[in-house]
Amino acid sequence: MKLGIIAEPKAESFDYAAGLGLEFLEFCINVGVPAGDFAAVVPELKAASARTGVAVGSIGRWGPDRIAKDGSIIEEELQASYTLIDACQELGCPVFVCGANYIEERSYFENVQSAIAYFEKLLAYGQERGVRIATYNCHWNSFIVDGSAWKLIHGHLPELGIKFDPSHARYNGQNYLKEMTDWGHRFLHVHIKGSVIVDGKRFDDPPAGLDQTDWGTFMSILYGVGYAGGLSIEPHSNVWTGELGDKGVRFTVDYMNRLMLRG
Template sequence: MKLGFLTACLPGEPLDGIAGWAAGQSFAALEVSADHHLAEVGPLRLPVSAIGYYQNLLHHDVAERDRIHDMLRRCVDAAAELGCPLVGTFIGRDITRTVAENLRLAEDVLPPLVAYAKDRGVVFVVENCPMEGWHPDGYPANLAYSPELWRWMAGLGFFLNFDPSHLVWLGIDPVVALREHLDLVKHVQAKDVEIDPGARNRFGVFGQLVDKPSPWVSGWWRYRVPGLGEVDWRRLIDVLYEGGYDGVVSIEHEDPVWSGTPERVRQGLVLAQRTLAPLMV
């Protein structure tokens, strides 16, 4: 296994500079954020583990959905040119339709994207994030959030960019979920989550409703860098090794404590590296 990170945490920094710093810190790969760095993709000092374009492939606005699909095809083209086998994304959800209707919609509109990628030697990997901020009431807006749907998703040709942090606050044991779906995991994102049980008792699992400062604020949990939350990284990495996973573990830095400036973000990445690197041989 190799340790890398997603470049979205340094949106204003040039990709070449990020790669130089990462190589100097002994990171082994970069997951390149298409929203921030796709135009800069070229020869780098580090391999690209995946190109990440995390948007709603089932957006209710058809014109916007078409734009997203066009951009995803551009990401596939860039990945193929780099010899990178993976493009990260979401399944998403049309929030005007039921889950059952969304499943049928996905089965109708997503296969051409999978075929386009397959023709170019690229596979889609989907992060299992609920994307609750896309829904007006904070409910899941990315069908890939639920292990119940992972094999349905794989049947369409979308595999897992496994992120344990989301499972923890959903009440799912990430180690168990990983062990049962190792054959679907093509990429791993390393993010942690900090739980406030007292606040959960007040707001419930769906989170704060009144005077909510942001669609992405639950009021009872927040993302942290690996080692500062609830995820048992020792057991998780062990399961990956036991299952024969030999790909990249990519730190997804969304920790509000270690954010605010590029220097602070880099410190957060180093903290995450100190937790994960000793577990990876």
């Protein structure tokens, strides 16, 4: 396994990661951000990666509608995904992460059909470029977040992977450890984000290791299912910012390195 962090797509991020002793960066080019804007800075990012030795471990796109009301694929978002997969190829990034929105006026079965049609196109495009495709288990405009969807969609598409974040399962009342044992063999990328629930409600997303997630068992299961991909630290708290946030990131880096049996 490799340890990295989500950061802004700029050259300075590679220096930041190198200073923390991290192996890769993850870039999230989310809804509202033109994929072409990211593509324009790929040469600069590629040069920074070569200079620092810090790789790009994942590129993802959260939030946009990819499926129209009639169940058809939205061409603009399909092309955005293609653009980001091209960027993955150029940067040597192994994984592109995305989701699929749910159309309430259509049945669950019809939504699954539309999602499969979308991912079939991405899988074919990615395969030609050496890039694997994963769905995210975040609920941000995507319904592919649990075993019910995975059985149908990933069961039908054996090459489709999963980007897993235990905090999303915890906040939704799901058994994240059971999901890992059942589906960890399909994980292509993992987010490391703390989560605290008090009286049944989300309180904060503090640094991993200062939260309620059973990270020891979490890592044991990843070892048990043979996971060898990236562990991407995701600073996500409104409390842990500025100097406190920097200290929190460094704490998580040290904490995860111990769980990865490093020094």
